[in-house]
Amino acid sequence: MSTPTRRSLREQAAFDRESAGPTGAQVPSGAARRARRGIGRMLTDVLLWIAAIAGVVCMLLVVLALTVNITLIMFRTGSMSPTIPAGSVAVVQEVAASDIEVGDVVTVDRVGDLPVTHRVTSISPGASDAERVITMRGDANAGDDPYPYTVQTVRVVLFSVPGIASVIVAMGNPYVLGALTIAATALVVWAFWPRSSNSRHRATSEEHR
Structure with a gap:
């Protein structure tokens, strides 16, 4: 059996620190975090598609009304x-x-x-x-x-x-329209907001680990 080197011990210690929370509790693994991020992206994509389809329907109705x-x-x-x-x-x-x-x-x-x-x-x-x-x-x-x-x-x-x-009728209510506009804007901003370099670095490190 080979004796662990200093480098391997340091890498193991760093990995243990990343895997432990502030109280020492084990945090979810990289695979679990990636799975949650994948579900979040999937839900965002579904909502964006629904908003896009609704927009296309509204534009189609306008075109049909005019033509x-x-x-x-x-x-x-x-x-x-x-x-x-x-x-x-x-x-x-x-x-x-x-x-x-x-x-x-x-x-x-x-x-x-x-x-x-x-x-x-x-x-x-x-x-x-x-x-x-x-x-x-x-x-x-x-x-x-x-x-x-x-x-x-x-x-x-x-x-x-x-x-x-x-x-x-509800869609014509100004409060409902305002809420839908705010929600759609927040969804688009959240979907396209640039992720931090630290998050991208951690994701890259987990993929190559």
């Missing part, structure tokens, strides 16, 4: 239940009134009142080629709306997602 007149509407009442329950968000596209058919679910703007989104029950010609007079009814209602609507354009419901209207 093909696609927007979102929220359903506060259940007049279209069970097809579109209250609390749903629908994706709608503005089209000419001449393009709609009986059975379509459309949104009609009303002067001095909120828009109404119901199912078309009848279509009649209007005063011009582009104009139509339509009657509508909510799926949950027993009869047609009290009066017909004279329209040149409407917004056709393409599809709807139930239960997310409250999330959309």
